Amino acid sequence: MKKGQTYTGKVVRVNFPNKGIVKVDPYLDGSGNTVNEQGSETCVVKNVVSGQRVSFVVNKKKGGRCEGRLEEVIERSSDEITPSCKHFGICGGCTYLNLPYEKQLELKERQVRSLLSPVIPDLEDIFEGIKASPVQFGYRNKMEFSFGDSCKDGDLELGLHKRGSFYDILSVKDCKIVDEDYRLILKETLAYFRGKDTPYYHKLRHTGYLRHLLIRKAVKTGEILVDLVTTTQEPAPTICTEVSLIDDWKDVMLTIESEGKLKGHFAGILHTFNDSMSDTIVNDKTDILYGQDFFYEELLSLKFKISPFSFFQTNSLSAEVLYDTAREYILSCLRGKVVYDLYSGTGTIAQLLAPVADKVIGVEIVEEAVIAARENAELNGLHNCEFIAGDVLKVLDGIQDKPDLIVLDPPRDGVNPKALKKIINYGVDNILYISCKPTSLARDLEMLTACGYKPVRICALDQFPGTVHVETVVLLSKGEIPSKKVKVEFSLEGMDTDGFKDGATYDEIRDWVQEKYDLHVTNLNIAQVKRKNGIIERENYNKPKSEDSRQPGTTPEKEKAITEALKHFNMI
Numbered sequence: 001m002k003k004g005q006t007y008t009g010k011v012v013r014v015n016f017p018n019k020g021i022v023k024v025d026p027y028l029d030g031s032g033n034t035v036n037e038q039g040s041e042t043c044v045v046k047n048v049v050s051g052q053r054v055s056f057v058v059n060k061k062k063g064g065r066c067e068g069r070l071e072e073v074i075e076r077s078s079d080e081i082t083p084s085c086k087h088f089g090i091c092g093g094c095t096y097l098n099l100p101y102e103k104q105l106e107l108k109e110r111q112v113r114s115l116l117s118p119v120i121p122d123l124e125d126i127f128e129g130i131k132a133s134p135v136q137f138g139y140r141n142k143m144e145f146s147f148g149d150s151c152k153d154g155d156l157e158l159g160l161h162k163r164g165s166f167y168d169i170l171s172v173k174d175c176k177i178v179d180e181d182y183r184l185i186l187k188e189t190l191a192y193f194r195g196k197d198t199p200y201y202h203k204l205r206h207t208g209y210l211r212h213l214l215i216r217k218a219v220k221t222g223e224i225l226v227d228l229v230t231t232t233q234e235p236a237p238t239i240c241t242e243v244s245l246i247d248d249w250k251d252v253m254l255t256i257e258s259e260g261k262l263k264g265h266f267a268g269i270l271h272t273f274n275d276s277m278s279d280t281i282v283n284d285k286t287d288i289l290y291g292q293d294f295f296y297e298e299l300l301s302l303k304f305k306i307s308p309f310s311f312f313q314t315n316s317l318s319a320e321v322l323y324d325t326a327r328e329y330i331l332s333c334l335r336g337k338v339v340y341d342l343y344s345g346t347g348t349i350a351q352l353l354a355p356v357a358d359k360v361i362g363v364e365i366v367e368e369a370v371i372a373a374r375e376n377a378e379l380n381g382l383h384n385c386e387f388i389a390g391d392v393l394k395v396l397d398g399i400q401d402k403p404d405l406i407v408l409d410p411p412r413d414g415v416n417p418k419a420l421k422k423i424i425n426y427g428v429d430n431i432l433y434i435s436c437k438p439t440s441l442a443r444d445l446e447m448l449t450a451c452g453y454k455p456v457r458i459c460a461l462d463q464f465p466g467t468v469h470v471e472t473v474v475l476l477s478k479g480e481i482p483s484k485k486v487k488v489e490f491s492l493e494g495m496d497t498d499g500f501k502d503g504a505t506y507d508e509i510r511d512w513v514q515e516k517y518d519l520h521v522t523n524l525n526i527a528q529v530k531r532k533n534g535i536i537e538r539e540n541y542n543k544p545k546s547e548d549s550r551q552p553g554t555t556p557e558k559e560k561a562i563t564e565a566l567k568h569f570n571m572i
Contacts, residue, residue, distance in 0.1 A: 001027075001041065001066055003058050008074065009043065011052045016111040016438055017468040018095050020048035022056065022068070043068045047089075047163065049099055050107075051077030060514065079103050084137070085176040092163040094177065094466040101136050105462060108470040112460045115442045116472075120455050130460035130470075131325065133318040138179035139465065141217055141297070141316050144281060145172075145186055147193075147200035147210035156200060158190040158213060166517050166561070167203065177466060181264050182215050184256060185226055189213055192252050196245060201231055203279060204556050209235050211274055212281050214308055216295070219316040222264035223295035226253060227308045229272045229281055246271050250289040267295035270308060278563075283309055300324060302351055302380050310372045311345045318463045319348075322434070322471055327352050329457055329475040330405060330432050337404035342392050342415075342423070347373025347385065349407055349434075354382045361403075362387040363395050393419040407432045414440030417447065424451045431476045436463075438472055445474070452478055509565045517561045525554040529562040533572045 001007060001024065009022040024041040026034050043066040045056045053075035056068035083089070083097040096104045109130040117123045133139060148169030150157050159172040173187050193210060201208035212229035228249065235245060250269050257266055268291035276282035286293060286308070294307045300320050306312050313319035326349065334356045341350040344362030346369050354360050354377070362385065364370050370389040377385040388395055393416050406428050408415060414437065415423070423431070424447070431453060435441035445455065453476040461471040506523045513521050554562070566572045 001043065001058050001061070003061055006055055006057050006071060007043070007068070008053065008055045011045070011048045011050050011054060011077070012042075013050055014048065014107060014111075016108075016115060016470070018046050020045045020050075020052075020054075022048070022054060042066070045070050047095060048073070049077050049080065049096070051079055060511075062511075086174050087170060087172050090162055091160050091170050091172055091175075092165070093160050093172070093175070095468050097176070097466045101132070101465060104465060105130050105132055108462060109460055112438050112470060112472055115438045116445070116458070119442050119445045119449065120458075123455075123458070126456060126458055128457065128459040130462060131321055133315060133462045133465050134321065135315075135317055136465045137176045139315045139317065140178050140182075141219055141312070142314055143175075143178055143182055143215050145213040145215070146279075147212065149200070156190065156194050156198070156210075158186055158193075178215075179217070179263070181217060181224060181262050184261055185215055185224075185253065186213065188252055188256055189228070189249065192249055196235075198235055198245065201233075203560065206277060207233065209233055214272075214281060216306065216308065217264055218295050218297040218306070220298040221296055223267035223297075224262070224264045225268050225270065225293070225295055225306075225308055226266065227270040227272050227286070229274050231275050232273050232284075246289065254290065266291055268292045272308070278567075281309070299348060300352060302348075302376075304346065304348065304376050305372065305379060306346075307368075307372065309368060311366065311369050313348070313463070315463045318461065322461050322463065322473070323349060323352055325459055325461065325473055326407070326432060326434055329473060330407075330430060331356065333405060333430055338401050340399075340403040340406045342406065342408050343410045344373060344387065345369050345409070347376055347387055349409060350385050350387070351377055351380055351382050353407070354385050357384070357405075359384045359386070359401060361385075361399060361401060363392050363399075364389065365391050392416070393422070396422050402426065403428055405430050405432070407434070409434040410440070412437040412440060414444050420444060420447055424448065424453070427478070429478050433474045433476065435472045435474070436469065438470060441472055441474065448476055454478075509562065509569070512565045512568060513558075513561045517564075519558055519561050521554075521558050521562055525558050526562055528554050529559050530566065530571075532559075533563065533566060 007024050007027055009024040011020045012023050014020050022043045022045050023039055024036055024043055026036045029035050043056065045054060045068045047070050048054055052073050054073050055071045057071055058066055058068045060067040080098050081100055085097055088094060088097045113127065145158050146169050147158050149155060150168050150170060157169040157171045159170045162168040162170050171190060173183060175183060198210055199208040200210040209230050211231060214227040214229060216225045253269050256262055269289045270286055270293055271289055272286045273284045274282045275284055294305050297304050297306055297316060300323060334353060336358045339353055339357045339360045341360055341362040344350055344364045347362050350360040350362040362373055367389045370387045373387040403426055406423060455474050456477050457475040459473050463469065463471050506526055509526050510521055513519050
């Protein structure tokens, strides 16, 4: 197969995450000869489901591995259904809405089994299947919508990015993973600012006003926080003054509540200023336009105070299933013990374990989440919880209380291998690992099992119906280890360390940018952006050969994409 050429084939399976394996049909080469008559060639194509026959364009070949971009579904799979959302296939939010929910669960369970079976030989004896989300639609308790346009110089839009696009925004007025209150707030906000002809923030030009609309809603209490995120660049006076523009929008929000159009009710209406060049929401300053800047949510009989930017599981009802499962796994070995809750977020797990444990110590790198965890523990009358702000790798050495049990709930890239060595060296009898990315889990389990920890219970959980994501809970117990304390000597050579400081190679960064943004960047481009972000390159890297030589610069578009890659790999 050649890059840029179109081929056809049948999807034989879908690997995590969203990697369709297409068995390529026989095709003709440039001389008219038939190639691949045995059908042995395969290509990875995203956004497909098993059983489909598709056409695709090859866009990457490396080391005998071929990747393609989906062009057309020629034949539907027998498992397919008509998606419930009219935005499906255009919006980049959901991937599996064209599958019945039971088929989504089967797919995710199969993917977890496939990834863990090479690491755990007796997986079938301890794997407990997958638990469904209590709700399939309208499950999200937080959404970040972006302002932009759907095509160059088009009308103002408010919604999610189009599939495969960094710039184009689709107004998802009928999005199914949120409830009708989200859809109404989005619709009314878009109509208001369209009517005022308010400019959105252009990522390349760094000009404009409107950036994001953040909405959070408590499932149990029905309280809503809505936060309009803008730059400090005031709109033109001919449109409206900044004060009246925002106040008028606030009044529109309060009107839809007073008219009984909302099922929930506003706890607060906020205005956040963000002049960061990054496309993520950065809170430079937040004004309260109405009410307060927090609300309360309930989870397994505990109460949690949630602010606009604090971390909280996005599917509240499914989070109850997740945490109840985790608690049940370790309840028998919890009483009177000191527990480390590492990567503790706002301390949800710590507070669920605190009534039984002697003491729970949470460690979390996001300081705002730690402050929230302390407040929530006080709110729930739990005085045996301690929360420490800092990187797990650096904080562990300074904690005086030694653990009897450790809970790990790391971000998608898993546990830093250096931190994992320290964790193993505590020699605790049991470790509970909660994973939101099974590929990272499989990598970390290799190190844990090599050092004597044996998985004894495993369960998958679906937190995000319609998407590629799946959670996994694993209880590990210590096997035959010569002594209570064991010095771990574990080589990181050859280990997949994507996502850790300095863990991404130039090839990995270049491939990530190509896959994410369909941009080709060079090592020189990457080196220039790394230097700009304070990542020091060796002195002579790409140094000009003569004094008057000029190196080509990196375009703003490529610089933005490389910067996002560096963030993805936690290098900045």
